[in-house]
Amino acid sequence: MTHQPSKRSVAILTAMLLTSSACSRNETIHRDALHQAVSTRSQPAGTVTVQAVTAPIPAKNGAQATKTSSTNGRGVSAEIDRATGGSVEGTVTYVADRRRRWRYARYYVDRKSGHLAEAVVALSGSLFDGGRLKTSTESTKPRTFEMAQKYFRFIPEIMALRAGDRVKFTNADLSLHNVFASAGSPARFDVNLRRGDENVQRFDRAGGTNKPVRLRCIFHGSMQAWIFVFDHPYYRLTAQDGRFRFDSVPPGKYQLRMFHPAGELRFVRTIEVGDGKTARFDIRVSPDNKVQSRQQ
Numbered sequence: 001m002t003h004q005p006s007k008r009s010v011a012i013l014t015a016m017l018l019t020s021s022a023c024s025r026n027e028t029i030h031r032d033a034l035h036q037a038v039s040t041r042s043q044p045a046g047t048v049t050v051q052a053v054t055a056p057i058p059a060k061n062g063a064q065a066t067k068t069s070s071t072n073g074r075g076v077s078a079e080i081d082r083a084t085g086g087s088v089e090g091t092v093t094y095v096a097d098r099r100r101r102w103r104y105a106r107y108y109v110d111r112k113s114g115h116l117a118e119a120v121v122a123l124s125g126s127l128f129d130g131g132r133l134k135t136s137t138e139s140t141k142p143r144t145f146e147m148a149q150k151y152f153r154f155i156p157e158i159m160a161l162r163a164g165d166r167v168k169f170t171n172a173d174l175s176l177h178n179v180f181a182s183a184g185s186p187a188r189f190d191v192n193l194r195r196g197d198e199n200v201q202r203f204d205r206a207g208g209t210n211k212p213v214r215l216r217c218i219f220h221g222s223m224q225a226w227i228f229v230f231d232h233p234y235y236r237l238t239a240q241d242g243r244f245r246f247d248s249v250p251p252g253k254y255q256l257r258m259f260h261p262a263g264e265l266r267f268v269r270t271i272e273v274g275d276g277k278t279a280r281f282d283i284r285v286s287p288d289n290k291v292q293s294r295q296q
C-alpha cells in the first residue's frame with residue numbers, strides 16, 4: 001500500500017495554489033450564494049447512475065507473504081498480508097446536466113472526461129469497522145498535512161487522513177482567520193490565526209465518510225473545509241484523473257462509498273471483493289446524487 005492520500009493531497013494543494021490565483025474573493029463569496037440557491041432546489045428521488053463491471057484479473061505473481069508483527073505504536077489490531085486479499089479500482093466521473101448546473105464544475109471536473117477530483121472514496125464493512133487495520137506495506141508513522149488559509153479559502157478544502165495524523169493550519173492572508181470545528185464533528189477546536197500563525201491539531205477519532213470534521217472560519221462565512229478521518233487504510237482522495245484503487249482488501253462484502261462534500265454528491269454501493277481478484281467499479285454521479293444540504 002502506497003501513501004497515496006499524502007501524495008495526492010500535496011498534488012491537489014499544488015494544483016489549487018496554481019489555479020486559485022485566478023479566483024477572486026468575490027467569486028468565492030458568490031459561489032456560496034450559488035450554493036444556497038442550488039441546495040434549496042428540490043431534487044428528484046435519488047437515481048444512482050452506476051456502471052459496475054467486475055473483471056477478475058489474475059493475481060500478480062511474486063507477491064511475497066510478509067506477515068510481520070501485528071503490534072505497533074498506533075494500537076493496530078490486525079494486519080493484512082500483501083499476498084492475500086483482492087483489489088478494487090475505478091474512476092469517479094461526473095455526468096453534467098445542463099438543466100441543473102453544478103456550482104463546483106470549474107474547480108473539480110475535467111469537462112471533457114468528467115473526471116471528478118477531491119472525491120473521498122472509501123470501503124466500509126464489518127471486517128474493519130471499529131478496529132484499526134493496516135496492510136503489511138503501510139507506514140504506521142503518523143503524518144502531518146498542511147491546510148492553508150489563503151485567498152479567503154481553505155486550501156485544500158478536502159482532506160482524507162488516518163486516525164492519529166495531524167494537520168497544520170496556516171494563514172497566508174493579511175486578514176485574521178479562524179478555524180472552527182463545528183459541533184457534532186469528531187474533533188472540537190476553535191482557534192484564531194493571524195498572518196503567519198500556525199496551529200497543529202491531531203485527529204484521533206475516525207468518522208469515516210459519514211462524519212467528517214467540518215471546518216469553518218467564524219469571520220468569513222464562505223470559508224469551509226472537510227477533514228475525513230479513517231481507522232483503516234481503505235480510503236482515497238481522488239486527484240484530477242478521478243481514479244482510486246485499493247489493494248490487499250480482505251475478501252468479503254463491503255460498501256463502496258463516495259462522498260464529494262463541496263458538491264454534496266454521495267454514492268453508496270455494496271461490492272464483493274474476491275481473493276486474488278481485481279474488481280472494477282466506475283462511479284458515475286450526476287445531480288441525482290446530490291444530498292440535501294446540511295445533512296452532515
Ligand SMILES: [Cu+2]
Nearest residue numbers: 177178217220
Ligand atoms: Cu477567515
